[in-house]
Structures are given as C-alpha cells and as structure tokens.
Amino acid sequence: MDFQLTEDQRALRSGVRELLAGRFGREALRALADAPEPPALDRELWRDLGVAGFFALRLPERDGGVGLGLPEAVLAFEEAGRALLPGPLVATHLAAGEVEGAATGDTVVTAVDSSGLVPWLDASDVVRGDAAGAVPIRSVDPLTPLHRAPAGAPDPLATLLTAAEQLGSAARSCETAVRYARERTQFGQPIGAFQAVKHLCAQMLVRTELARSAVYAAAVTADPAEIRAAALLADEAAVQGARDCLQVHGGMGFTWEADVHLYLKRAWLRAELGPSAGAVEEEWAAAL
Amino acid sequence: MDLAYTEEEEEFRARLRAWLADVLPHLPPRPDPSDWPGRRAYDLGWQRRLHDAGYAGLHWPVDAGGQGATPTQHLIYLEETERAGAPYVGANFVGLLHAGPTVAAEGSPEQRRRWLPPILRGDEVWCQGFSEPDAGSDLASLRTRAVRDGDHYVVSGSKIWTSHAEVADWCELLVRTTPVTDDMPKHRGISWLAMPMDAPGVTVRPLRTLAGSTEFAEMFLDEVRVPVGNRVGEENDGWRVTMVTLSFERGTAFVGEVVACRRTLTALAAEARKNGRWDDAVLRRRLGRLNVEFSALWRLTQWNVSEAQRTGGVPGTGGSVFKLRYSHARQELYDTAAEVLGPDSLDLGREWNLDRLSSLSYTIAAGTSQIQRNIVAERILGLPKGR
Structure with missing residues (x-):
C-alpha cells in the first residue's frame, strides 16, 4: 500500500496549477465576475486546455490522448476547482474520444445532469442528454449560466470529477481564510491569533483533508458508491469552507469585490x- | 496512489491470520473489568504469546528487540487483531507505546537492557505519570518536584489520570528538577524518571469516572527516592525526551478503533431493523452518514500510514486532523446508538450504553479538541500564537 501521490502525480498537479495561474489568474476571474452578464466562454482558453491535455488526459496515447488514469484526472480537476475555472469542464472531459473535437478543446460539450441542471447550454456546441425544452434560470453563480431540463442519467465519473473540483475549492477557501486572518489586524493583533478564528480555520482543514482521502481513494477504486460518498464529503468541505472563509473575512466577505x-x-x-x-x-x- | 497491499504485506496478513485462528480459541476467559490483578495477568499473558510468536514490539526498531515492521504492517496487525477479537494491548499500553519507545530512543545501553526485554516478554507493566491536577492541557506547568540527594532524586507531588497504576511495576514520571523562573520557558527544567511503583512514599488512589469504573488513578508521591540512574536523558531535558516519542505517530493510533466502530455501526443497523426504528428516515440517514464518515476515516488512516511509511515516521500533525474528526464521530456513533435503543439506552446492562459514557472522554483525553485545533491552526496552517 502506498496511498500517497507519486512523483509524476505531484509534477502533474503543479504543472496544471501553473498553467491555470497563467491562463486564468485573479484578473481573468474578476474580469468575468465584473462583466455585464451573461459571461462568455473563453474559446481560446478552452483550446489551450485542449493542447495541455486537460480533456484528453485519460484517452489512450494511440488515440492522441495522454494515457493517464482517474487519479490524475482528479488531480487536474482539483486544480480547476481551486482556480474556479469556468465552463462545462467535466462534460467536455468525459466526451473526449466520444465527441469529435472534445479532446482538443475545439468542441465545447455540456451535459444534462441527473439533477436536471444544464450548465453553459448556450455556449456549448454539443449537449449530451435530452435538453429539449430546457429553460434558462437566473443562475446564482455569476460565472455559470444555467438551464433546467428533465433529469439526465446519473454518471459516477461526472460525480467524481465534480467532487475533485469541490476539494480544490475547499482547500483554496481554507488558504484564503488563513492568509486573510494573518493580514487583518483588529484589537492590535492579527485576527488569526484569536482562538475563535483559529478554530474556524482548523475545522476547514479537517473537513478538507477527510474529503481529500475520500476523493483520492474513490479515484483509485472507481467504485460508484465510494465516489458518491466522497462527493458528499467534498460538497460539505467546499460549501462549509466557503461559508467559514466568508465569516473570517467579516464585512469584506459580504462584498462583491472579495x-x-x-x-x-x-x-x-x-x-x-x-x-x-x-x-x-x-x-x-x-449497505449496512 | 496505490491502495493495494504488496505481496509481502499480504503474506504478513495471512501468516498473522493463521496464527490468530490458532491461538485465540485457547486463551483463558477474560477477567472481570474490576479485577485488576486478573487484568494484569491476562494482558501480560497475551503479550507473552505475542513475544513467543515473534510479534512483540512489532513497530519497535530491531536493535531495541522489536520487529522493525513498517507502518503498513503495523496497520495490518491492528486491523487483523481487532477483526479476530484478539485481546487489547491493555496493561501493556504505556510500556509498548510510550515508555518503551522512549527508553529505546533516549536510554543508555544499560537502561535499554534493563527495561526493554521485560516489556516485550510481558513481564513488567508500566504506567504514565505526566498529568497533574493543575497541569492538564498545560502539561509543561507541572509541579511535581525532584530534589537531588546524593545519587537519588527525592520526589514529591501528585499525578492524575494514571491508568493501571494499581498493577504497574514502573511509572514513567515527569518531574520538575529546576523550579520555573520568569526568564525561563516552563518546558525547561523537566526530567524523565523511571520510578519503581513499590518505592516507599507512593500512594495510589483509584479515580472513579462518570462511567462508574476506576480506569484511572491518582498518585500521591511523598518524598519518593528514585535513583539518579533511572533518569533517561539529561537532567532538565525531559520535555524533549518525552516529545520525541509523543510525536512519533505513524498514523496507526486509532486503527483498531475505527475497525471496531464500523463493526458497531453494522450491529446498530441490525438492531434498528429488528426493533422497528429503521423506519425512521432521519435515523436511517444518520446511520448512513456515519457509514460514509467511518469509511472516509479509514481512507484517511491509510493516507496517514502511507505518509509515515514514506517519511520514516516523522511527526504527524496529520494525527491531530484525524483525532479531531474521529473523536467527534465516535461520540456521534454512540449518540446514534442511544437513538436506536430509545428507552433501552438508559439500561447500562445493554450493549453500547457504557461505551456511550466512555466515549465522552474522547474529545478530552490526549489533547482536547480545542488544543488539537490550536495545534492544527498554529503548526499546520501557520496562524500566529495568541490567546
């Protein structure tokens, strides 16, 4: 047993992190968030992701793919979640090898989720599942346009990759909260020196690390039940982590600007x- | 990332399983929990069997008489012994998991020869004299004094939360050899002593817990004479000597317990199906949630053990992350058991109800959850120290 990242997996993770920092940094994120709605999908970014192998990651090399497995895909999607990368990333990744142009990033693919939600419908070239009669809703997420449609088929792999994004988001929220808690001074000291703030941050890390081992293990076993359990924990870590991060930011956390x-x-x-x-x-x- | 066990690890598991199947049916009956001499004899007897079969001190270094097993082998050992219902480490806990490893790491060759073999053979029991009535979370503020008198220390003070004190041969004792002054950090001036429990001046008083049992004791020390040769490490260096082992956490601390919790959860579901509570969707979901929780805790255990295996067992702050989540999950497990049992949860004659009481100590013992959060925030996340 060696349930730790390999050298190659570490290198892959930092490679994706660097790529995303360069191609979708804070300025790009803010430009999207502050733009008049609706957000446009950056086709050039999409093709860059294609060139980098983000979508073809699990395709065999003989089919023009990178030939890696689910654990590696999970690491890449964790980074996408950390960077808050927009677009129907999961659907396009899962369409690689099945939909022409998906692997290279030339075709943008979305899918009807088992919840009935359809992200980025108008911006996509191909939609998997039946989106007939889909109606647009006013999406709470300014960076993700949404439609509602009748529920699509469940897809454990989509659940796993989405959980990986949640994991990256949870880790990022924890880091952001810690950075702010070290910088922000009140009552003559950094607020991170107060135990009340410290303990919020500690709990963020605990939730993240439990979710991490669950998500990574699910990527290794690819067991659908284990994937769904990992997603449950990753959802909690991401949502509660962002809530706590907001709380640590105080009034600033309630602004659009943060x-x-x-x-x-x-x-x-x-x-x-x-x-x-x-x-x-x-x-x-x-199952008990 | 690999969750599969190697061929060597599977062989280790198979050999251990075969041995357990062979030896467990021939164990003597378990003593009553209140029969301390009986418990001592039972636990030492088990240790002797482990020793004779080559499993004693599995995770100890070979040059200390141990087996030098990897963290993963240790995980397999704890998993298999728990599954098979083998005896717990019991009275051998402090000897095998703290005092022994401390002597192995910091003791002189003579001290290692004197104290290590009897622990491994199951001849001697150790207890731990660290906490004091006024030094709990703030352990370094301990006040038990040791004053040098020729080739002895004269020790006076009191200790608390000492398990197996009634039946121990030795106590690993933290004492203050230099009084605290304003210009000195209080973790300086502490020394580590091996105190014979039959020395004059040692009084042990059982401490009754809220579970009604006397798992712990208080220890009163009145001018107890301990030979200077029983000090491990330099004088005033006892804090470091102790922490070397306390931080030597290989991720295996709660392996057996997580296995046991998962078994309990299965039994709870069976009971709920039998008594009709299973129809309550809220309770059912709570059981399902705990199943998710403990399965993830098992994965986190495998993660931490693999990390220790790679780093050669370097301090695991990951242990704090695990303990925080696990201790709360365990309390949640027994609160859910009470929900399954309903009014029967008030009957201490029923399974799980005493465990529910015991589980209340989990967020307190070995570092309260609040202390653990400070550790996580300061040592892992790098937040500033403060109040």
Missing part, C-alpha cells in the same frame, strides 16, 4: 449536481 462569494456560489452549484446528500446517506444506510 472573491469569497464566487467560491461559495460555485460550491453551492456543484453540490446540487449528481445525487442528493439524502440519497447517498440512504444508499450507505442500506
């Missing part, structure tokens, strides 16, 4: 995708 709300809103959105927490709990109760 990034915190963008993480919270996307975490809310991802948590609605795939099976509900109640369904997963029932499934795991029945």
Whole structure:
C-alpha cells in the first residue's frame, strides 16, 4: 500500500496549477465576475486546455490522448476547482474520444445532469442528454449560466470529477481564510491569533483533508458508491469552507469585490449536481 | 496512489491470520473489568504469546528487540487483531507505546537492557505519570518536584489520570528538577524518571469516572527516592525526551478503533431493523452518514500510514486532523446508538450504553479538541500564537 501521490502525480498537479495561474489568474476571474452578464466562454482558453491535455488526459496515447488514469484526472480537476475555472469542464472531459473535437478543446460539450441542471447550454456546441425544452434560470453563480431540463442519467465519473473540483475549492477557501486572518489586524493583533478564528480555520482543514482521502481513494477504486460518498464529503468541505472563509473575512466577505462569494456560489452549484446528500446517506444506510 | 497491499504485506496478513485462528480459541476467559490483578495477568499473558510468536514490539526498531515492521504492517496487525477479537494491548499500553519507545530512543545501553526485554516478554507493566491536577492541557506547568540527594532524586507531588497504576511495576514520571523562573520557558527544567511503583512514599488512589469504573488513578508521591540512574536523558531535558516519542505517530493510533466502530455501526443497523426504528428516515440517514464518515476515516488512516511509511515516521500533525474528526464521530456513533435503543439506552446492562459514557472522554483525553485545533491552526496552517 502506498496511498500517497507519486512523483509524476505531484509534477502533474503543479504543472496544471501553473498553467491555470497563467491562463486564468485573479484578473481573468474578476474580469468575468465584473462583466455585464451573461459571461462568455473563453474559446481560446478552452483550446489551450485542449493542447495541455486537460480533456484528453485519460484517452489512450494511440488515440492522441495522454494515457493517464482517474487519479490524475482528479488531480487536474482539483486544480480547476481551486482556480474556479469556468465552463462545462467535466462534460467536455468525459466526451473526449466520444465527441469529435472534445479532446482538443475545439468542441465545447455540456451535459444534462441527473439533477436536471444544464450548465453553459448556450455556449456549448454539443449537449449530451435530452435538453429539449430546457429553460434558462437566473443562475446564482455569476460565472455559470444555467438551464433546467428533465433529469439526465446519473454518471459516477461526472460525480467524481465534480467532487475533485469541490476539494480544490475547499482547500483554496481554507488558504484564503488563513492568509486573510494573518493580514487583518483588529484589537492590535492579527485576527488569526484569536482562538475563535483559529478554530474556524482548523475545522476547514479537517473537513478538507477527510474529503481529500475520500476523493483520492474513490479515484483509485472507481467504485460508484465510494465516489458518491466522497462527493458528499467534498460538497460539505467546499460549501462549509466557503461559508467559514466568508465569516473570517467579516464585512469584506459580504462584498462583491472579495472573491469569497464566487467560491461559495460555485460550491453551492456543484453540490446540487449528481445525487442528493439524502440519497447517498440512504444508499450507505442500506449497505449496512 | 496505490491502495493495494504488496505481496509481502499480504503474506504478513495471512501468516498473522493463521496464527490468530490458532491461538485465540485457547486463551483463558477474560477477567472481570474490576479485577485488576486478573487484568494484569491476562494482558501480560497475551503479550507473552505475542513475544513467543515473534510479534512483540512489532513497530519497535530491531536493535531495541522489536520487529522493525513498517507502518503498513503495523496497520495490518491492528486491523487483523481487532477483526479476530484478539485481546487489547491493555496493561501493556504505556510500556509498548510510550515508555518503551522512549527508553529505546533516549536510554543508555544499560537502561535499554534493563527495561526493554521485560516489556516485550510481558513481564513488567508500566504506567504514565505526566498529568497533574493543575497541569492538564498545560502539561509543561507541572509541579511535581525532584530534589537531588546524593545519587537519588527525592520526589514529591501528585499525578492524575494514571491508568493501571494499581498493577504497574514502573511509572514513567515527569518531574520538575529546576523550579520555573520568569526568564525561563516552563518546558525547561523537566526530567524523565523511571520510578519503581513499590518505592516507599507512593500512594495510589483509584479515580472513579462518570462511567462508574476506576480506569484511572491518582498518585500521591511523598518524598519518593528514585535513583539518579533511572533518569533517561539529561537532567532538565525531559520535555524533549518525552516529545520525541509523543510525536512519533505513524498514523496507526486509532486503527483498531475505527475497525471496531464500523463493526458497531453494522450491529446498530441490525438492531434498528429488528426493533422497528429503521423506519425512521432521519435515523436511517444518520446511520448512513456515519457509514460514509467511518469509511472516509479509514481512507484517511491509510493516507496517514502511507505518509509515515514514506517519511520514516516523522511527526504527524496529520494525527491531530484525524483525532479531531474521529473523536467527534465516535461520540456521534454512540449518540446514534442511544437513538436506536430509545428507552433501552438508559439500561447500562445493554450493549453500547457504557461505551456511550466512555466515549465522552474522547474529545478530552490526549489533547482536547480545542488544543488539537490550536495545534492544527498554529503548526499546520501557520496562524500566529495568541490567546
């Protein structure tokens, strides 16, 4: 047993992190958040992701892919979640090899989720599942346009990759809260020196690390039940993490200008995708 | 990332399983929990069997008489012994998991020869004299005094939360050899002593817990003479000597307990199906949630153990992350048990109800949850120290 990242996996993770920092940094994020709605999908970014192998990551090399597995895909999506990268990333990744142009980033693919939510419908070239009669809703997430349609088929792999994004988001929220708690001074000391603030941050890390081992293990076993359980924990870590991060930011956290709300809103959105927490709990109760 | 066990690890598991199947049916009956001499004999007897079969001191270094097993082998050992219903480490806990490893790491060759083999063979029991009535979370403020008198220390003070004190041969004792002054950090001036429990001046008084049992004792020390040769490490360096082992956490601390919790959860579901509470969707979901929780805690255990295996067992602050989540999950487990039992949860003759009482100590013992959060925030996240 060696349940730790390999050298190659570490290198992959930092490679994706660097790529995203360069291609979708804070300025790009703010430009999108502050633009008049609706947000446009950056086709050039999409093709850059294609060139970097983000979508073709799990395709065999003989088919022009990178030939890696689910654990590596999870690491890449964790980074996408950390950077709050917009777009139907999961659907396009899962369409690679099945939909022409998806692997290279030339075709943007979305899918009807089992919740009935359809992200980025208008901006996509291909929609998987039946989106006939889909109606647009006023999306809570300013960076993700949404439609509602009749529920699509459940897809454990989509659930796993979405959970990986939640994991990255949870980790990022924790880091952001810690950075702010070290900088912000009140009562003559950094607020991070107060135990009340410290303990919020500690709990953020605890939730993140439990979710991390669950998500990584699910990527290794690819067991659908384990994937759904990991998603439950990752949803909690991402949503509660963003909430706590907002709390640590105090009044600033309630502003549009701080990034915190963008993480919270996307975490809310991802948590609605795939099976509900109640369904997963029932499934795991029945297994007892 | 690999969750599969190697061929060597699977062989280790198979050998251990075969041995357990062979030896467990022939164990003597378990003593009554209030029969301390009986418990001592039972636990030492088990240790002797482990020793004779080559499993004693599994995780100890080979040059200390141990088996030098990897963290993963240790995890397998704890998992298999728990599954098979083997005896717990019991009275051997302090000897095998703290005092012994401390002597192995910091003791002189003579001290290692004197104290280590009897622990491994199951001949001697150790207890721990660290906490004091006024030194709990703030352990370094301990006040038990040791004054040098020729080739002895004269020790006076009191200790609390000492398990197995009634039946121990030795106590690993933290004492203050230099009084605290304003210009000195209080973790300086502490020394580590091996105190013979039969020395004149040692009084042990059982401490009754809220569970009604006497798992712990208070210890009163009145001018107890301890030979200077029983000091491990330099004088005034006892804090470091102790922490070397306390931080030597290989991620395996709660392996057996997580396995046991998962078994309890299965039994709870069976009971709920039998008594009709299963129809309550809220309770059912709570059980499902706990199943998710403990399965993730098992994965986190495998993660931490693998990390220790790679780093050679370097301090695991990851242990604090695990303990925080696990201790609360365990309390939640027994609160859920009470929900399954309903009015029967008030009957101490029923399974799980005493465990529910015991579980109340989990967020307190070995570092309260509040202290653990400080550790996580300051040592992992790098937040500033403060109040």
